[in-house]
Amino acid sequence: SRVVRAARGSAMTAKGWPQEAALRMICNNLDPEVAEHPERLVVYGGSGKAARDWASFEAITRSLTRLDGDETLLVQSGRPVGVMRTHEWAPRVLIANSNLVPEWANWEEFRRLEAAGLTMYGQMTAGSWIYIGTQGILQGTYETFAAVAAKRFGGSLAGTITLTAGLGGMGGAQPLAVTMNGGVAICVDCDPRSIERRIGHRYLDVRASSLEEALRLAYEARDARRPLSIGVEANAADAVPALLRMGAEIDVVTDQTSAHDPLMYLPLGIAFADMAAERDKDPEGFTARARESMARHVEAMVGFQDAGAEVFDYGNSIRGEARLGGYERAFAFPGFVPAYIRPLFCQGKGPFRWAALSGDPADIAATDRAILSLFPDNEPLARWIRMAGEKVAFQGLPARICWLGYGERDLAGERFNDMVASGELQAPIVIGRDHLDCGSVASPYRETEGMLDGSDAIADWPLLNAMVNVASGASWVSIHHGGGVGIGRSIHAGQVTVADGSALAGEKLARVLSNDPGMGVIRHVDAGYEDAVSVAAQRRVRIPMREP
Amino acid sequence: SRVVRAARGSAMTAKGWPQEAALRMICNNLDPEVAEHPERLVVYGGSGKAARDWASFEAITRSLTRLDGDETLLVQSGRPVGVMRTHEWAPRVLIANSNLVPEWANWEEFRRLEAAGLTMYGQMTAGSWIYIGTQGILQGTYETFAAVAAKRFGGSLAGTITLTAGLGGMGGAQPLAVTMNGGVAICVDCDPRSIERRIGHRYLDVRASSLEEALRLAYEARDARRPLSIGVEANAADAVPALLRMGAEIDVVTDQTSAHDPLMYLPLGIAFADMAAERDKDPEGFTARARESMARHVEAMVGFQDAGAEVFDYGNSIRGEARLGGYERAFAFPGFVPAYIRPLFCQGKGPFRWAALSGDPADIAATDRAILSLFPDNEPLARWIRMAGEKVAFQGLPARICWLGYGERDLAGERFNDMVASGELQAPIVIGRDHLDCGSVASPYRETEGMLDGSDAIADWPLLNAMVNVASGASWVSIHHGGGVGIGRSIHAGQVTVADGSALAGEKLARVLSNDPGMGVIRHVDAGYEDAVSVAAQRRVRIPMREP
Numbered sequence A, B: 001s002r003v004v005r006a007a008r009g010s011a012m013t014a015k016g017w018p019q020e021a022a023l024r025m026i027c028n029n030l031d032p033e034v035a036e037h038p039e040r041l042v043v044y045g046g047s048g049k050a051a052r053d054w055a056s057f058e059a060i061t062r063s064l065t066r067l068d069g070d071e072t073l074l075v076q077s078g079r080p081v082g083v084m085r086t087h088e089w090a091p092r093v094l095i096a097n098s099n100l101v102p103e104w105a106n107w108e109e110f111r112r113l114e115a116a117g118l119t120m121y122g123q124m125t126a127g128s129w130i131y132i133g134t135q136g137i138l139q140g141t142y143e144t145f146a147a148v149a150a151k152r153f154g155g156s157l158a159g160t161i162t163l164t165a166g167l168g169g170m171g172g173a174q175p176l177a178v179t180m181n182g183g184v185a186i187c188v189d190c191d192p193r194s195i196e197r198r199i200g201h202r203y204l205d206v207r208a209s210s211l212e213e214a215l216r217l218a219y220e221a222r223d224a225r226r227p228l229s230i231g232v233e234a235n236a237a238d239a240v241p242a243l244l245r246m247g248a249e250i251d252v253v254t255d256q257t258s259a260h261d262p263l264m265y266l267p268l269g270i271a272f273a274d275m276a277a278e279r280d281k282d283p284e285g286f287t288a289r290a291r292e293s294m295a296r297h298v299e300a301m302v303g304f305q306d307a308g309a310e311v312f313d314y315g316n317s318i319r320g321e322a323r324l325g326g327y328e329r330a331f332a333f334p335g336f337v338p339a340y341i342r343p344l345f346c347q348g349k350g351p352f353r354w355a356a357l358s359g360d361p362a363d364i365a366a367t368d369r370a371i372l373s374l375f376p377d378n379e380p381l382a383r384w385i386r387m388a389g390e391k392v393a394f395q396g397l398p399a400r401i402c403w404l405g406y407g408e409r410d411l412a413g414e415r416f417n418d419m420v421a422s423g424e425l426q427a428p429i430v431i432g433r434d435h436l437d438c439g440s441v442a443s444p445y446r447e448t449e450g451m452l453d454g455s456d457a458i459a460d461w462p463l464l465n466a467m468v469n470v471a472s473g474a475s476w477v478s479i480h481h482g483g484g485v486g487i488g489r490s491i492h493a494g495q496v497t498v499a500d501g502s503a504l505a506g507e508k509l510a511r512v513l514s515n516d517p518g519m520g521v522i523r524h525v526d527a528g529y530e531d532a533v534s535v536a537a538q539r540r541v542r543i544p545m546r547e548p
C-alpha cells in the first residue's frame, strides 16, 4: 500500500502557502511516523481518519495543488465536495466531519453511513489535518498530571505510583507525562505493539512480563523516588481488578483505552489476536461484552478511589460506557476537565501547537527560543519547553505544543510570522490546536462536564467558534461531531492558520489567535466563572451583556 | 409591554448598512404586524424567538448600533455574547441558536436549559432575523400545491377540495395558496384568533360555523370550479376523523398544526381555552395526550389516502409524533419534499427573499419589475410575481419572495445592488432566505427525507453551508437546530446579505448568491441525483471528485 509523507523545504507545489500547508499537513497526518494505521487512512483515536478513502485523498491533494488564493475547497467527512470562489481573507479549506442530525447521532446509524461510504470518523485533529503525533497530547497530559501533583502530592509525583491503561495514539503520552512529573507509572495495554512502539519513541521506559513484576519494579522506583514507566501486556478489565485484589499501593488511577468506541475496547474473554475477527462477526454482541468489561474495569477504579487514590476519567467516555454496561457507580469519579483543566480554560488557555513546514528541527528550536523570550516570567511554560526539547522525539514534520492563553497566542503567532519574514526560519510555520480547547467544544462527559450554570450540553459555542475563525482569516476551519468521547457526545471545532511571513498573514494571525481563545473567555464568562470575568475585564474582551 | 418596529428610510443610526440592516430586521421580526406573540419575543412556529429575552434584545440593538465595519457580534441562542474584531469581508453578526450535543438533544433537556435562561428556540428565520410574515411560506406553499396540481389534477386545483389544519404563522398561507391554484380549501384550527387573523390578512375567505357548513360551502364552490377557502374552528384530531366518517369528498389532505412541538398541539378532550393551563400543570401528561391525539389525526389522514386522496406531511413532524403516539402506519404517506420539492433543490432552487429597508412598497414594486425583466422566459415565476403583487398584504417592512435557482439568485442580487447604487431604490435591500433551502438543511423527516443514497441524517452540509457563507461575505449567518421539525430532528443554516449599492456589496452578493445555492447543487450531486449532475455540468459548478 502507498506511503505518504509531507514535502519539506521552502519551495511549494501549490499556488500559495496556505494551500501548500494544508497539502503538507494532510500528508503529514498520514506519515507512517505519525499515523496509527496509515494504510487505512487512520491517524489516531481508534478510527479517526484524515480522508474518507484514497480516491478522496487524491482529489483533495489535487484540488489543493490547483487552488487559487481566492478559492475555497469544501470537505464533507473526508471527501472533497466542492470548490467555490471566495476571497483572500477566507479560509482555503472548510471541513465538516462526522456530523449527524441529533436524533440519528448514534453508532449504529454512523456505522451504516460509514459502510455506505457516506461519512467517516474525523476524531479531533485527524480529519482536520493538525495531528502532530503523541507530543500533541503529551503536553496536555503533562499539565494534567502536574495539576494532580499540585492538588494531592505537594507539586511532584515523586514517590507515587500511577496506574493507567491504553498506550495508543493519545494514551501513549501517559508514561512520559508521569515521569516528567517525577512519578512511577504502570501502563496496561492488550496490544504488544502499542507497548513496543512507546518504548521505541522513548515515551515508555521498560516492559514487565507480569503484573507482579510490574508492581515490584514500581515499588522499587517509588521508594527510591526515581521516575519510571512500566508497560505490561494485559486486558485492563482483568488487570485493574486484579491489582485491586492484590492490594497494590496505587496513588493515582486513570485510563485511556479507546473506550469511547466500544468496538475498539477488548472485552474480557477474547484474545487480542481474535479481536478483529470477533468484532466483525458480531458487532452488537461485541459491543455488549465490551461494555460489561468496562463495567468491571470502572468498578475497580472506583474501588481504588474508595481506598483513597486520586481517580479521574481521562476523556474517553469509559464512565458512560460502564454505566451502559450495568455499573451504577460509574460516575463516582470526576472527569479530568472539571477536576484540573477548567481553571485554565477560564483564561483562554489551551493547546497551542505549531509545525515547521521546512521539516528542519532547527526551525522548531528557534521557535522554542522565541517562546522562552516572549514569556520570560512563566516558569512552568519554560520547564515544559526545555523538557520537550530534550525528551520529545518528533514524528513527521517537527512540531511543538504548549498551552497559551488569551493575549499570549497572538503574540506567539505574530512573532513566528516575523521570523518567517526575516528569514530566521526556513519556511512557513503552521499554527493550530486540538479541538479540545477552551471555547471550541461542547462535550458533557469531558470538556463541558459540570459547567457552573448547567450549560454542559449547549452546542452553540463550538459553532460560533468555527464561524468566527472563518471570519477572522484562519487558513482552514473544521466542525466535527463525536471526537474523543464518541458519536452523539460532542461537537467541536478547529482552526489552523499559516504564518507565511506576509503582512496579510500577520493580520490574520492577530485576529484568529485573539478571537479563537477569546471564545473560551466569553464562554466561561457566560457560564458565570469569576476567573473568566476578571480575565475579560483585564484584557478587554468585549461582552455585550456587561456593557452599559 | 413594549412595541418594536423597524426604522424606515434612507438615514441610518448604525455605522454601516449591514449593521443597520440587522438592526431593522430583528426589530421587523418583532413588529406586531409580523410576529405571532411579540410581547414574548415569539415570531412564529410555536415558540420561535428573535432574542432570548428583552435584556438580550436591548444589548443586541445597542451593540449593532455601535458596531464598526470590521467587527462582528456573536449571538448564542438569542443572547449577544461577544464582539470581536474581524475584517470588512466578514459578517457583522454570527448566530448559533438552539444547538445541543446530540445525546442531549431532546425536548426535556432543551426545556430545562430554556427554563434556566440558557437557550431559546430559534426556529428557522425567527432567530436569524429574516422572517417576513406569512408571505414567506406562501410562495413555498403555492409551489407545493402547484406541484400537487401538476401531478394529479392536470395543472390546476379547480374542481378539487383540499383539507388541512393549522392557520398559524406558517400554516396560514395554505388557504391562499390553494385558491391561487384555483382550488377549494377547508382549514381547521382550534384557535378562533388564528382564523380571524387570516381573514383579516385576506389569506382566508370565509368562516364556517360547523363541519357540515364547511362541507356544503366547499361542494358548492368546487362544483362551480370557483376558488374558495373556508376556516372552521375545531380540533383537527376530532374534525379530520369526523370528516372521514362523514364520507367527505376530499381530494388532497395535509396538515400544518404545530405538531413538531407536542406542547403546542391541542389534545383531544382539552378545551382550547384551557390549553395553556393544562400544559403548565403537567407538561409530560400533556405531551402524551397530544401524541395520542395526533395518532388519531394521522390515522384519519391515512384513511383519506386509502380512499384515494393525495396526502402528504407538510413538514411539521406529525408522522413522527403520531408514531410515538402509538399509530403504526404513520409513515404511510410521504413528506412534501421528496414528493414535490427535491427536483427544484437539484437545480439549486429555493426561497430567495428580500425586504426593502426604505419601508416603501414602491421599492418592492420596482424589484418585482426587475425580476420580471431579468427572467422573461420563466412563466410560472412571472405568474407568481404578478399574483403576489395583487394579493399579498405586506406585514412589517415590504418584502418579496420567489424561488430562484443556481445562476439566478446572483443575477437578482447584483441587479438590486445596482438599483440601490443608481438611486432607483430609496434605501438598501436585504436579501436572505429560509433555512429550508436546497443545500442548507439536514432534516430526515422533511428536507432530506428519503435521499437517493440514504444520506438523510448527514449534517455536514448545513455546517459547510454556514461556513461558506461566512467565507463569501454574507452580512449575517446563522446555524440552528430543531427548526420546523423540532428539537433533535434538524440542523440548518441561514444567510442574509445586504445590497447597499456599494461595489463591495456587489462582490459579496455575487459570491454568496452563487455559493449558497451552489451548496444545494453539490449536495444533490453527491447524493447521486442526475438532475443535479447536469445542472453542475451546465453551470460549471466545481466538484473535485469529478475533475480529472
Ligand SMILES: NC(=O)c1ccc[n+]([C@@H]2O[C@H](COP(=O)([O-])OP(=O)(O)OC[C@H]3O[C@@H](n4cnc5c(N)ncnc54)[C@H](O)[C@@H]3O)[C@@H](O)[C@H]2O)c1
Pocket: A036, A044, A045, A046, A047, A137, A140, A165, A166, A167, A168, A169, A170, A171, A172, A188, A189, A190, A191, A194, A234, A235, A236, A237, A256, A257, A258, A259, A260, A261, A264, A265, A266, A267, A314, A315, A316, A317, A436, A483, A484, A485, A486
Ligand atoms: N484526555 C484527552 O485529552 C483525550 C484526547 C483525545 C482522545 N482521548 C480518548 O482517549 C482514548 C484513547 O485514545 P487513543 O488515541 O490512544 O486510542 P487508540 O485506539 O490509539 O489506543 C487505544 C489503546 O487501548 C488499547 N486497549 C483497548 N482495549 C483494551 C483493554 N481492554 N485493555 C487494555 N488495553 C486496551 C488498545 O490496544 C490501544 O493500544 C480514546 O477514547 C480517546 O477518545 C482523550
Ligand SMILES: NC(=O)c1ccc[n+]([C@@H]2O[C@H](COP(=O)([O-])OP(=O)(O)OC[C@H]3O[C@@H](n4cnc5c(N)ncnc54)[C@H](O)[C@@H]3O)[C@@H](O)[C@H]2O)c1
Pocket: B036, B044, B045, B046, B047, B137, B140, B165, B166, B167, B168, B169, B170, B171, B172, B188, B189, B190, B191, B194, B234, B235, B236, B237, B256, B257, B258, B259, B260, B261, B264, B265, B266, B267, B314, B315, B316, B317, B436, B483, B484, B485, B486
Ligand atoms: N412546510 C413547511 O415548509 C414548514 C415551514 C415551517 C414550519 N413548518 C411547520 O408547520 C407547523 C406550523 O407552523 P406555524 O408557524 O403555522 O405554527 P403556529 O404555532 O403559528 O400555528 C399552529 C396552529 O395550529 C393550531 N393548532 C394546534 N393544535 C391544533 C389542533 N389539535 N387542531 C387544530 N388546530 C391546532 C394552533 O391554534 C395554531 O393556529 C410547525 O410544525 C412548523 O414547524 C412547516
